[in-house]
Amino acid sequence: MELLTPGTGLIIWQTIIFLMLVILLSRFAWKPILNSLKERESSIQNALEAAEKARSEMARLQSDNEKLLKEAREERDKILREAREAANRMKDEAQDDARKSAERIVDDARAAIQIEKQAAMKEVRTQVALFSLDIAEKLMKKNLATDQAQKEQVEVFIKDLKLN
Amino acid sequence: MSVFSAFYSRFAVLFALVLVTFVNTFGKAADAAAEPEAFQPSEVILHHVLDDHIWHFWDGHFGTLYLPVIVYSAERGLEIFSSSNFFDEHHQPVIYSGYALEHGHITLNGNPVFDISITKNVAMLFINAALLLGLLIAAAKGAAQNSGKAPKGVQAFLEPIIVFVRDEIVKPNIGHHYEKYLPYLLTLFFFILFGNILGLLPGAGNLTGNIAVTMTLAVFTFIITNFSGNKAYWGHIFWTPGVPLPLRIVILPVEIVGVFTKPFSLMIRLFVAITAGHIVLLSLISLAFIFQSVTVGFVSSLIVLFINLIELLVAGIQAYVFTLFTSLYIGMAIADHEHH
Numbered sequence: 001m002e003l004l005t006p007g008t009g010l011i012i013w014q015t016i017i018f019l020m021l022v023i024l025l026s027r028f029a030w031k032p033i034l035n036s037l038k039e040r041e042s043s044i045q046n047a048l049e050a051a052e053k054a055r056s057e058m059a060r061l062q063s064d065n066e067k068l069l070k071e072a073r074e075e076r077d078k079i080l081r082e083a084r085e086a087a088n089r090m091k092d093e094a095q096d097d098a099r100k101s102a103e104r105i106v107d108d109a110r111a112a113i114q115i116e117k118q119a120a121m122k123e124v125r126t127q128v129a130l131f132s133l134d135i136a137e138k139l140m141k142k143n144l145a146t147d148q149a150q151k152e153q154v155e156v157f158i159k160d161l162k163l164n
Numbered sequence: 165m166s167v168f169s170a171f172y173s174r175f176a177v178l179f180a181l182v183l184v185t186f187v188n189t190f191g192k193a194a195d196a197a198a199e200p201e202a203f204q205p206s207e208v209i210l211h212h213v214l215d216d217h218i219w220h221f222w223d224g225h226f227g228t229l230y231l232p233v234i235v236y237s238a239e240r241g242l243e244i245f246s247s248s249n250f251f252d253e254h255h256q257p258v259i260y261s262g263y264a265l266e267h268g269h270i271t272l273n274g275n276p277v278f279d280i281s282i283t284k285n286v287a288m289l290f291i292n293a294a295l296l297l298g299l300l301i302a303a304a305k306g307a308a309q310n311s312g313k314a315p316k317g318v319q320a321f322l323e324p325i326i327v328f329v330r331d332e333i334v335k336p337n338i339g340h341h342y343e344k345y346l347p348y349l350l351t352l353f354f355f356i357l358f359g360n361i362l363g364l365l366p367g368a369g370n371l372t373g374n375i376a377v378t379m380t381l382a383v384f385t386f387i388i389t390n391f392s393g394n395k396a397y398w399g400h401i402f403w404t405p406g407v408p409l410p411l412r413i414v415i416l417p418v419e420i421v422g423v424f425t426k427p428f429s430l431m432i433r434l435f436v437a438i439t440a441g442h443i444v445l446l447s448l449i450s451l452a453f454i455f456q457s458v459t460v461g462f463v464s465s466l467i468v469l470f471i472n473l474i475e476l477l478v479a480g481i482q483a484y485v486f487t488l489f490t491s492l493y494i495g496m497a498i499a500d501h502e503h504h
Binding site for chain 2: 036
């Protein structure tokens with residue numbers, strides 16, 4: 001029975017000591033320890049969040065880099081393609097020009113030849129006419145050397161007239 | 165806990181060895197004395213489990229620590245003297261200026277006095293408090309020094325326990341407003357844990373297995389629970405909602421009794437668990453004295469070692485359970501019953 005009857009003295013001491021413990025420990029132990037725990041937890045949380053942010057940032061940068069690289073590659077391809085096109089175009093143009101100028105030269109030449117030919121023809125015609133006149137004179141001179149011949153000729157003319 | 169259990173098992177082994185030799189010599193001495201009186205295990209056990217005005221470690225000149233007696237009576241007022249005054253040089257009880265010590269109670273000329281002596285358990289209480297203050301303030305210093313760094317030393321040992329109490333016991337049971345109750349609950353947990361472990365040391369007093377101690381703790385819990393009780397808590401007790409009227413009248417006394425049985429169960433549980441452990445240990449040790457055999461002493465020492473380890477487990481469990489139920493009761497008292 002002694003075991004089950006609480007002693008007054010011990011109750012009093014226990015109350016005093018326990019209350020003192022609660023007050024002293026709250027002030028000098030629990031408060032600093034719990035604060036430091038909370039601080040550490042929040043700092044760990046922050047560090048984890050920062051790491052996560054850095055990781056996503058890194059991923060973003062990497063994808064950016066890749067995008068840039070891709071863009072640069074596309075740009076390069078475009079420039080090369082354009083350059084090739086330009087070169088081709090220039091080559092075509094040059095060929096075109098060459099052909100055109102060649103044609104023009106040929107045309108010019110042809111025109112010049114034509115002109116020359118016409119001039120020559122004209123010359124020839126004149127010469128032929130002159131020759132013909134010469135020959136005709138000579139012929140006339142020879143044929144109409146006698147009076148007889150002249151008479152005959154007149155007769156011919158008259159004959160012609162009669163015909164008319 | 166590993167540090168503690170290693171330390172403790174070493175202690176238990178030492179204790180068992182000392183016990184074996186002690187049993188041997190004591191047995192022989194008892195033989196030589198022609199067995200003037202038979203060994204009374206129940207008396208010895210009760211004596212060890214109960215509080216006392218002297219702290220008896222072993223027989224002989226320096227084996228007993230005489231603790232100060234502080235008594236108050238209307239006749240004599242407050243008086244302080246050593247409990248050694250109650251014993252003569254042959255260690256026989258004597259009456260000191262009218263005061264007599266009988267079965268742990270001090271009487272003045274046959275009348276009871278108001279006794280606030282530093283008994284064995286009060287001394288244990290001081291040791292426990294000093295240990296708690298020393299270790300926890302050292303941990304707090306460590307926390308201040310290592311702020312932003314990894315914990316070290318005592319701090320590293322105690323912080324996980326504090327985190328366990330906060331996150332596993334207090335937070336889930338109390339909820340949002342847990343921080344207000346945390347200092348009390350942490351103090352409670354560490355007081356019981358350290359008290360239990362200290363009580364297991366050879367020669368130590370049975371502090372947390374004393375009903376006065378567990379009663380005081382339970383009363384603190386009772387006061388805190390009922391002073392924190394909100395409208396919903398009292399409403400539940402006096403006018404349980406959602407129950408038919410006749411049943412409410414039946415429930416009312418049950419609920420009122422429940423308010424008191426909760427702390428009562430706390431008081432009894434801790435007291436019984438720790439005292440029973442001590443009784444089991446002492447009974448096993450007594451076997452050696454009953455049989456007066458070294459072999460039995462050796463075997464019972466091995467069993468005592470095993471039971472000691474279990475008691476170590478119980479020390480933790482009881483601290484956990486007391487704190488858990490206190491948190492639960494507080495949580496119930498401050499819970500919002502909006503779902504009704």
